[in-house]
Amino acid sequence: MASPDEKSNSPIIRFEDVHKRFGPLVVLDGLTLDVFADQTTVVIGPSGVGKSVLLKHIVGLLRPDAGRIYFHDQRIDTLGERAFEPIRKRIGFLFQLGALFDSMNVYDNVAFPLRRQGGKSESQIRDIVHEKLAVVGMEGGENKMPADLSGGQRKRVALARAIAMNPEVILYDEPTTGLDPIRADVINELILKLKEELNVTGVVVTHDMASAFKVADQIVMLFNGQIVARGSADQLRSCPDERVQRFIQGRADSEELKALNRI
Amino acid sequence: MHDKRIPMPDEITLRPERPLLAAVTNLGAWTTESIQAVGDFGVFMFSVLHWIIRGPGRRSARDTFAQMYEMGTRSIPVVMITGGFIGAVLAIETYPQFHQIGIANRLGGVIVVSVVKQLGPILTAVMLAGRVGGAMTAELGTMKVTEQIDALRTMAADPVRTLVVPRILACVLMTPVLTTYSDAVGILGGWAVAVGVEGVRNYPFWHYAQVGTDLYAINVGLIKSIAFGIVIGAIACYKGFRCGAGAQGVGRACTESFVTSFCIILVVNFILAVAFNNIFVILWPNRPGLL
Numbered sequence: 001m002a003s004p005d006e007k008s009n010s011p012i013i014r015f016e017d018v019h020k021r022f023g024p025l026v027v028l029d030g031l032t033l034d035v036f037a038d039q040t041t042v043v044i045g046p047s048g049v050g051k052s053v054l055l056k057h058i059v060g061l062l063r064p065d066a067g068r069i070y071f072h073d074q075r076i077d078t079l080g081e082r083a084f085e086p087i088r089k090r091i092g093f094l095f096q097l098g099a100l101f102d103s104m105n106v107y108d109n110v111a112f113p114l115r116r117q118g119g120k121s122e123s124q125i126r127d128i129v130h131e132k133l134a135v136v137g138m139e140g141g142e143n144k145m146p147a148d149l150s151g152g153q154r155k156r157v158a159l160a161r162a163i164a165m166n167p168e169v170i171l172y173d174e175p176t177t178g179l180d181p182i183r184a185d186v187i188n189e190l191i192l193k194l195k196e197e198l199n200v201t202g203v204v205v206t207h208d209m210a211s212a213f214k215v216a217d218q219i220v221m222l223f224n225g226q227i228v229a230r231g232s233a234d235q236l237r238s239c240p241d242e243r244v245q246r247f248i249q250g251r252a253d254s255e256e257l258k259a260l261n262r263i
Numbered sequence: 264m265h266d267k268r269i270p271m272p273d274e275i276t277l278r279p280e281r282p283l284l285a286a287v288t289n290l291g292a293w294t295t296e297s298i299q300a301v302g303d304f305g306v307f308m309f310s311v312l313h314w315i316i317r318g319p320g321r322r323s324a325r326d327t328f329a330q331m332y333e334m335g336t337r338s339i340p341v342v343m344i345t346g347g348f349i350g351a352v353l354a355i356e357t358y359p360q361f362h363q364i365g366i367a368n369r370l371g372g373v374i375v376v377s378v379v380k381q382l383g384p385i386l387t388a389v390m391l392a393g394r395v396g397g398a399m400t401a402e403l404g405t406m407k408v409t410e411q412i413d414a415l416r417t418m419a420a421d422p423v424r425t426l427v428v429p430r431i432l433a434c435v436l437m438t439p440v441l442t443t444y445s446d447a448v449g450i451l452g453g454w455a456v457a458v459g460v461e462g463v464r465n466y467p468f469w470h471y472a473q474v475g476t477d478l479y480a481i482n483v484g485l486i487k488s489i490a491f492g493i494v495i496g497a498i499a500c501y502k503g504f505r506c507g508a509g510a511q512g513v514g515r516a517c518t519e520s521f522v523t524s525f526c527i528i529l530v531v532n533f534i535l536a537v538a539f540n541n542i543f544v545i546l547w548p549n550r551p552g553l554l
């Protein structure tokens with residue numbers, strides 16, 4: 001299956017035959033994946049399959065055991081920590097559990113990357129922070145500490161922090177998990193808007209299929225350390241692969257239900 | 264998720280009828296692990312040194328002051344209480360023996376030297392390893408397991424520079440200060456017991472205290488406490504950064520942090536005591552070494 005406009009578009013992120021294991025546990029097993037510029041690529045797959053691990057390879061938080069990773073045709077998996085910095089500055093990362101700094105309030109969390117970057121006055125920073133918090137529906141919560149927020153609120157603040165620098169690529173690790181359906185849809189709209197208005201390239205990890213179908217230009221399914229299916233939302237819906245169908249319809253197979261028979 | 268497991272060496276069960284082989288294998292595994300850990304710690308400390316030499320920057324300076332307040336000011340009461348009681352106990356235990364041979368007047372000398380050279384630095388360091396080192400490991404370990412340290416890296420903020428350097432600097436700067444507090448209260452505790460309870464006269468107590476303590480003894484105490492500060496800060500941060508997953512990982516890291524820095528403090532103390540006594544002999548070959 002080919003992505004709709006693959007030919008008109010060059011990959012911005014490219015995984016070539018990437019392997020990663022933690023001790024005896026093989027997580028990525030020869031994974032090959034292209035992420036195209038100005039598109040949203042959605043990665044689906046069961047919990048624990050290695051979706052977060054995949055995202056962390058893009059920003060160099062994890063390094064592959066074998067294989068190559070490219071960003072704009074530059075090989076990045078071999079870069080040192082310092083050499084990675086300019087690439088990390090172009091990529092926003094929304095962590096699965098937010099990863100807000102507990103010692104700082106909401107305002108300082110969102111301001112953190114802006115202050116790190118330097119070159120902006122405190123009043124410019126204030127305007128950006130207010131704007132980004134408003135975008136995720138967290139305005140007025142500037143002085144709260146992360147410990148006082150719900151999981152969904154924390155995630156929205158973390159999203160505001162990830163988009164604070166106007167990165168060209170945003171990696172979203174389960175952006176809608178833990179949000180109510182309305183909030184989740186606001187986040188979906190935000191992902192679409194960032195792509196359409198600011199040409200942000202997105203990689204979204206999720207198992208929320210409604211969200212996946214709504215935001216995706218390309219959906220890939222990760223299974224057993226490899227991409228087992230790839231295509232547009234429609235192509236995936238009609239994909240004959242049983243694993244894909246069961247996942248997108250949320251059907252457990254008899255093997256997975258066997259344990260229930262003991263009750 | 265999937266079962267493409269390759270057995271690791273430590274998973275291959277050894278046959279019980281070959282206990283010697285098992286012992287050798289275990290020893291081998293232990294040795295490899297230890298060497299790896301030391302190497303890993305070396306790399307960690309190298310990057311700490313790198314950032315200290317490059318200059319921590321204004322923000323780190325501010326963080327260092329915050330840490331100094333956090334660890335320093337708040338540790339004063341506990342450090343003073345420990346110091347005071349140890350000085351008092353020292354007087355209670357030594358008085359009878361000194362009294363018997365008629366040199367109770369010299370109590371001041373032995374109390375001050377013991378407190379300044381040994382007890383003050385060691386006890387302060389142990390209290391700080393528990394109170395401050397434990398808290399730092401817990402904080403950094405929690406940041407590690409909740410991916411805050413990863414988040415720093417994605418925002419191109421070096422975690423060693425932003426988190427570790429201010430903490431180690433604060434430990435190095437505050438441990439000697441707190442040791443001085445502890446020393447002072449320890450000497451007062453000894454004085455209170457010797458003069459107030461046992462009836463040693465005031466003048467000889469201070470006279471011998473002064474004769475017994477030279478600048479060398481004071482410097483030995485301070486240099487020791489600086490070394491202990493480095494140990495506490497470095498071990499606490501390292502253990503926090505290498506913390507395992509979950510709440511259990513954080514708990515284990517804290518315990519390891521305390522036990523490791525406690526042991527290393529004692530070893531460093533021993534090495535420094537030997538070194539300083541040798542230096543003393545070289546500098547003043549005709550004066551008797553004090554302790």
Ligand SMILES: Nc1ncnc2c1ncn2[C@@H]1O[C@H](COP(=O)(O)OP(=O)(O)O)[C@@H](O)[C@H]1O
Nearest residue numbers: 022025027046047048049050051052053054264
């Ligand atoms: N740093 C790590 N060390 C050891 N194992 C890890 C590490 N990160 C992830 N794993 C393991 O890799 C597997 C995939 O994890 P992850 O990518 O978080 O799954 P998910 O697809 O749910 O995001 C899990 O079994 C997890 O335990």
Ligand SMILES: [Mg+2]
Nearest residue numbers: 051052096173
């Ligand atoms: Mg995940």
